[in-house]
Amino acid sequence: MTTMTEGSVREFKMPDVGEGLTEAEILKWYVQPGDTVTDGQVVCEVETAKAAVELPIPYDGVVRELRFPEGTTVDVGTAIITVDVGGGAAPAAQEPAPAAEGQAGERAGERAEEPKPQGSGRQPVLVGYGVATSSTRRRPRKAAEAPAPEAPAPEAPAAQTAPAAPAPAAAIQAELNGHGPDVRQRPLAKPPVRKLAKDLGVDLATVTPTGPDGIITREDVHAAAAPRPAAEPEPVVETPVTVPAAPAPVTYDTARETRIPVKGVRKATAAAMVGSAFTAPHVTEFVTVDVTRTLKLVEELKQDKEFAGLRVNPLLLIAKALLVAIKRNPDINASWDEAAQEIVVKHYVNLGIAAATPRGLIVPNIKDAHAKTLPQLAQALGELVTTAREGRTSPAAMQGGTVTITNVGVFGVDTGTPILNPGESAILAVGAIKPQPWVHKGKVKPRQVTTLALSFDHRLVDGELGSKVLADVAAILEQPKRLITWA
Numbered sequence: 116m117t118t119m120t121e122g123s124v125r126e127f128k129m130p131d132v133g134e135g136l137t138e139a140e141i142l143k144w145y146v147q148p149g150d151t152v153t154d155g156q157v158v159c160e161v162e163t164a165k166a167a168v169e170l171p172i173p174y175d176g177v178v179r180e181l182r183f184p185e186g187t188t189v190d191v192g193t194a195i196i197t198v199d200v201g202g203g204a205a206p207a208a209q210e211p212a213p214a215a216e217g218q219a220g221e222r223a224g225e226r227a228e229e230p231k232p233q234g235s236g237r238q239p240v241l242v243g244y245g246v247a248t249s250s251t252r253r254r255p256r257k258a259a260e261a262p263a264p265e266a267p268a269p270e271a272p273a274a275q276t277a278p279a280a281p282a283p284a285a286a287i288q289a290e291l292n293g294h295g296p297d298v299r300q301r302p303l304a305k306p307p308v309r310k311l312a313k314d315l316g317v318d319l320a321t322v323t324p325t326g327p328d329g330i331i332t333r334e335d336v337h338a339a340a341a342p343r344p345a346a347e348p349e350p351v352v353e354t355p356v357t358v359p360a361a362p363a364p365v366t367y368d369t370a371r372e373t374r375i376p377v378k379g380v381r382k383a384t385a386a387a388m389v390g391s392a393f394t395a396p397h398v399t400e401f402v403t404v405d406v407t408r409t410l411k412l413v414e415e416l417k418q419d420k421e422f423a424g425l426r427v428n429p430l431l432l433i434a435k436a437l438l439v440a441i442k443r444n445p446d447i448n449a450s451w452d453e454a455a456q457e458i459v460v461k462h463y464v465n466l467g468i469a470a471a472t473p474r475g476l477i478v479p480n481i482k483d484a485h486a487k488t489l490p491q492l493a494q495a496l497g498e499l500v501t502t503a504r505e506g507r508t509s510p511a512a513m514q515g516g517t518v519t520i521t522n523v524g525v526f527g528v529d530t531g532t533p534i535l536n537p538g539e540s541a542i543l544a545v546g547a548i549k550p551q552p553w554v555h556k557g558k559v560k561p562r563q564v565t566t567l568a569l570s571f572d573h574r575l576v577d578g579e580l581g582s583k584v585l586a587d588v589a590a591i592l593e594q595p596k597r598l599i600t601w602a
Contacts, residue, residue, distance in 0.1 A: 123176075123199055123200050123201025124179055124197050124198070124199050124200075125174065125176070125197065125198050125199075125200050126194035126196075126197050127158075127172055127173070127194065127195060127196045127197070127198065128191075128192055128193060128194050128195065129161070129189050129190065129191050129192060129193050129194075129195050130170070130191065131191045132161070132163055132168045132170070132510055136163050136191060136510070137190065137191055138163075138188050138189060138190050138191060139161040139162060139163045139168075139188070139189060139191065140161060140162045140163075140186065140187065140188045140189075140378060141159055141160075141161055141183055141184070141185055141186065141187050141188075141189060141195065142159075142160045142161060142162050142167060142185065142186075143159060143160045143185055144158070144159050144181055144185060145157055145158055145159060145160070146158045146159075146178050146181075146196075147178065147181070148178050148179060148180060148181060149177065149178060150177070150178045151175075151176070151177055151178075152172050152175065152176060152177070152178060152198060153172075153175050154172070154173060154174050154175050155171045155172070155173075156171060156172055157169045157170065157171050157172075158170060158171070158172045158178075158196060159195070159196070162474065163510060166477065166506075166507075166508045166509060166510050166512075166513065167474065167506045167507065167508075168509065168510070172196070172198065174198065174200055175200065176198040176199050176200035176201075177198065177199045178196065178197075178198055178199075179197040179198060179199050180196065180197045181195070181196055182194055182195050182196060182197070183195055188378060302319040302320055302322065302324070302331055303324065303328070303329055303330045303331060304319055304324075304330060304331040305330070307333075308331055308332065308333055308336060311333060311336050312331075312336045312339075315336060315337075315340040316340070317336050317339045317340050319331060319336075321339065322335050322336060322338075322339045323335065323339075395451070395535055395572040395573075395574065396572065396573040396574060397532070397534065397535065397570050397571075397572070397573070398570065398571055398573045398576075398578070398581065399532040399533075399568055399569065399570040399571075400568070400569050400578075400581055400582060400585050401530060401566060401567065401568050401569075402566070402567050402585055402586065402589045403564060403565070403566045403567075404564065404565060404566075404567060404589040404592050404593050405553050405555065405562045405563070405564055405593050406429065406548060406563050406564065406565050406592045406593065407562045407563040408593065408594065408595055409429060409432050409433075409563075409592045409593075409595050410429065410548070410563050412432065412595045413427055413428060413429055413431075413432060416431075416489075421490050422490055422493060425490060425493040425494055425497060426493055426496060426497035426500070427493055429545075429548060430468075430496065430520070430522055430545070431489070431492060431493050431496060432592065432595060432598075433520065433522075433543075433545055433588070433592065434466060434468075434484070434492060434496065434520060435489060435492060435591075435598060436587075436588045436591035436592055436598070437466070437518070437520060437543055437588055438464060438466065438484060438485055438492075439587070439591060439597070439598060439601050439602055440583075440584045440585075440587035440588045440591070441464055441485070441518065441584070442485065442601075442602070443583075443587055443601060444580060444583050444584050444587065445460065445462075446460060446575075446576070446580055447518070447540060447541050447571070447576060447580055447581070447584045448460065448461045448464055448517050448518055448540070448541075449461060449540045449575055449576075450517070450538050450539065450540060450575075451540070451572060451574050451575050458575045461517045463483055463485060463486075463517070464483070464484050464485040464517055464518060465480040465481065465482050465483070465484065465515050465516045465517045465518075466480055466481045466484035466516075466517075466518060466519075466520065467479065467480040467481075467516035467517075467518065467519035467520070467536055467539070468480070468481070468496065468499055468500070468519070468520055468521075468522075469519060469520070469521035469522070469533075470499070470500065470503035470504075470508075472503055472504065472506060472508075473506065474506060477503060477508055477513060478513060478516060478519055478536050479499050479502070479503060479508045479512040479513050480512065480513065480515065480516040480517075480519075481495045481496070481499060482515070489598075499512075516536055516538070516539055517539060518539055518540070518541050518542070518543075519533075519535075519536045519539060519541075519542040519543070520542070520543045520544075520545065521533050521542060521543070521544050521545070522544075522545045523544055523545065523546060523547075524545050524546045524547035524548060524565065525547075526547075527547050528546060528547060529546045529547055529566050530544055530546035530566040530567070530568045531544050531546075531568060532544075532568060532570060533568065533570050534570065535570060535571075535572060539572075540571055540572045540575055540576055541569060541570065541571040541572070541576065541581070541584070542569070542570050542571075543567060543568070543569050543585075543588065544567065544568040544569075544570070545565065545567060546565050546566040546567070546568070547565065548563050548564070548565040549563070549564060549565070550562070550563055550564070551564040565592075567585060567588060567589060569581060569584060569585040569588075587601075
């Protein structure tokens with residue numbers, strides 16, 4: 116997470132605050148250059164694809180530099196702030212790449228690992244490192260060594276080229292025997308010339324040799340390379356032709372339109388929903404149920420001392436009803452493993468609750484909800500909702516869900532066809548609870564009624580299983596005493 120830089124200055128890098136995240140947006144800085152920070156002090160708030168998270172600094176010191184302004188999206192592993200942990204005034208200068216010296220070409224691979232790029236977060240290509248710069252380093256070195264090979268050329272390379280001496284005679288004999296093409300497959304050239312051709316991108320098979328016995332010389336390679344730039348203008352000329360196609364989309368009426376960048380939670384939600392909708396075959400079933408008795412039980416629980424200070428509402432009993440239905444039909448609590456081609460049945464329930472926040476829809480879950488008593492479930496629901504509204508839901512709270520409830524009824528909506536949370540097999544949508552005429556004990560009376568919708572993954576949940584779960588939830592809400600008899 117941290118990296119030592121020059122002197123006593125340390126870099127604090129963007130950590131992976133969630134499992135497998137690659138970037139995060141800096142929402143707010145809580146410190147400025149010159150401020151003193153202590154180990155564990157929160158220095159900034161960032162938004163990942165899952166939640167907003169506060170980042171603490173892991174050491175004491177004085178803030179030297181904030182590498183990125185608020186609103187910038189930064190890759191995980193990129194330094195975002197530097198801190199002087201020694202209190203000195205040593206500048207946090209960037210180390211120049213030593214590989215700029217052409218003579219150090221042989222050790223460029225070793226030096227490239229030493230300097231750490233600072234500031235941009237994009238790993239810059241160091242001078243003398245990488246494919247693009249390797250050729251520029253080799254050419255100056257060749258120019259310096261050029262006089263040496265030419266003077267002792269007949270003697271120094273003799274040991275290497277001595278076996279090649281009979282090659283011309285063999286080549287002539289091969290041509291006389293009708294094997295000329297085989298000779299051309301291996302053009303005659305000394306190792307330095309081959310390397311020069313490789314650096315210049317010249318195919319030796321296309322070079323016309325002028326040296327003795329058909330050997331390709333340096334001049335031949337340069338002559339073959341010279342015409343290349345003349346052949347490239349054609350594709351270059353085509354590039355400007357495509358450029359004029361891009362100017363139009365830039366202009367729009369800002370008084371009549373507002374454009375909002377898709378990032379963070381909204382971007383992750385969009386990708387997850389598209390992936391879920393077009394991966395899992397969704398089936399949705401509906402049931403309308405009289406929940407009058409459930410609402411009466413809610414009012415009674417609000418007066419119970421065991422629920423003092425806890426959030427008690429219809430969602431609490433709906434969540435408990437779903438947990439009981441899952442206990443009676445455990446195969447609904449599963450996931451589809453595409454790689455292994457297996458259905459994974461979970462023996463625990465991490466109950467997700469969809470929550471609308473200013474940053475978008477998130478689905479934190481209550482871990483091991485199946486093992487909680489009704490008061491414990493009420494407490495967990497209250498904490499989940501409060502944390503989500505404050506935008507403080509941690510990434511861990513949104514991982515590992517097994518089944519989800521989405522309460523669209525709070526918006527006055529009767530019901531919907533919810534999309535599965537990725538990795539889950541079922542999601543229950545709860546519609547608005549409204550007084551409606553209902554046949555009760557043989558008479559039409561006004562009753563409190565709602566509509567439930569259960570979407571499930573038809574690869575692992577068939578119509579019978581999905582129907583049983585939905586019917587059980589409805590039966591419990593109609594007769595809440597089943598929470599005791601069925602639990």
